[in-house]
Amino acid sequence: MRSSLSSIAKVFWEQAGVTGPHPRDISGAVSLKLPIDIICLSDLTLKRIQDWLIKRKVVLNIEVDDRLLHGFILLSRGAGFIFINGTDKEEERRYTIAHEVSHFLLDYKMPRDLAVEKLGKSILEVLNGFREPTEVERIDGTLSGVKIKPYTHLLEKTGDGSFGDMRILESEDDADNLALELLAPRSMVLRDLSPRGIKISFYDFKSQCYQVLRSKYLIPDAIAERYSLKLTYAAIGPPSLVSKLGL
Numbered sequence: 311m312r313s314s315l316s317s318i319a320k321v322f323w324e325q326a327g328v329t330g331p332h333p334r335d336i337s338g339a340v341s342l343k344l345p346i347d348i349i350c351l352s353d354l355t356l357k358r359i360q361d362w363l364i365k366r367k368v369v370l371n372i373e374v375d376d377r378l379l380h381g382f383i384l385l386s387r388g389a390g391f392i393f394i395n396g397t398d399k400e401e402e403r404r405y406t407i408a409h410e411v412s413h414f415l416l417d418y419k420m421p422r423d424l425a426v427e428k429l430g431k432s433i434l435e436v437l438n439g440f441r442e443p444t445e446v447e448r449i450d451g452t453l454s455g456v457k458i459k460p461y462t463h464l465l466e467k468t469g470d471g472s473f474g475d476m477r478i479l480e481s482e483d484d485a486d487n488l489a490l491e492l493l494a495p496r497s498m499v500l501r502d503l504s505p506r507g508i509k510i511s512f513y514d515f516k517s518q519c520y521q522v523l524r525s526k527y528l529i530p531d532a533i534a535e536r537y538s539l540k541l542t543y544a545a546i547g548p549p550s551l552v553s554k555l556g557l
Contacts, residue, residue: 315484315487315488315491316491316495316496316497318415318416318420318488318491319488319491319492319495322339322411322415322492323339323492325343326338326339326342326343327342327343332493332494332495332498332526332527333404333493333526333527333528334493336404336407336408336411336492336493337404337407340392340407340411344411344414345388345389345390346383346389346390346391346392346411346414347390347391347392348391348392348394348407349362349391349392349393349394350393350394350395350396350403351393351394351395351396352395352396352397353378353395353396353397354378354379354380354381354382354393354394354395354396354397355376355377355378355379356374356376356377356379356382357376359379359382359384359393362393363384370384378395379393379395380394380395380398380402380406381393381394381395381406381407381409381410382410383410383413383414385414385418386438387438387439388422388434388438390414392406392407392410392411392414394406394407394410399530401528401529401530402530404493404528405489405493405529405530405533408488408489408490408492408493409485409486409489410485411489411492412484412485412486412487412488412489412492413481413485415488416481416484416485416488417481417485421456421457422434422437424456425437425451425456425457425458428450428451428454428456429447429450429451429454429456429458433447433458436458436459437458437459443458443459486533490529490533490537493527493528493529494523494527494529494537496541496544499519499522499523499527499541500541500544500545502522502526503515503518503519503522503541503545510546511549512542512546512547512548512549513549515542515545515546516538516539516542517538519537519538519541519542519545520534520535520538523537523538
């Protein structure tokens with residue numbers, strides 16, 4: 311999965327025409343190349359999203375309790391909106407956009423593209439909810455390993471932000487991993503931190519990794535903390551007993 315996420319991120323930036331150093335303008339790339347509008351609402355909640363949509367004559371029924379959100383993506387017939395919390399810090403908003411775009415690419419666009427590739431453009435009528443699939447389409451979809459039903463949101467059903475379905479947890483984990491690959495590619499971060507033959511402890515490497523993620527790649531604090539740990543394990547392996555003892 312890691313190599314495929316790297317390829318997906320690379321294609322995204324290439325199609326957006328962005329090849330410069332990081333940090334890159336994720337918001338501009340989305341607005342320029344994807345059929346998605348980014349909507350910034352202060353103190354973002356499900357109720358505020360619903361109110362925004364109702365004013366535009368769109369009804370959205372979500373069967374979970376209202377709460378504060380970092381982001382939310384709404385998709386229909388190949389296009390949609392990403393809602394972000396305008397009260398969040400800029401680095402948080404930037405990460406939220408990358409996370410929601412990752413959902414669009416992994417959970418929506420790529421499965422639709424695969425369905426069209428395997429079954430033809432007429433299958434979009436099914437994916438867009440205009441008709442039910444024919445018996446032949448059902449069989450062909452099963453044989454091809456293609457899902458041929460309208461996209462269903464994967465918002466958790468518990469209402470408190472926890473995940474009651476393993477599919478949701480996996481989807482969120484994949485979106486986080488792709489978001490990080492978009493904003494702070496693993497290979498680039500590790501290249502920035504290459505010890506070049508200098509012996510360095512596990513925790514010193516992790517500390518340096520965290521600082522680079524925060525200062526150069528503008529990754530939010532808590533996310534940089536987790537990502538730096540993962541990258542340190544990948545770069546130099548688990549901490550030695552000496553490192554664990556702080557010696």
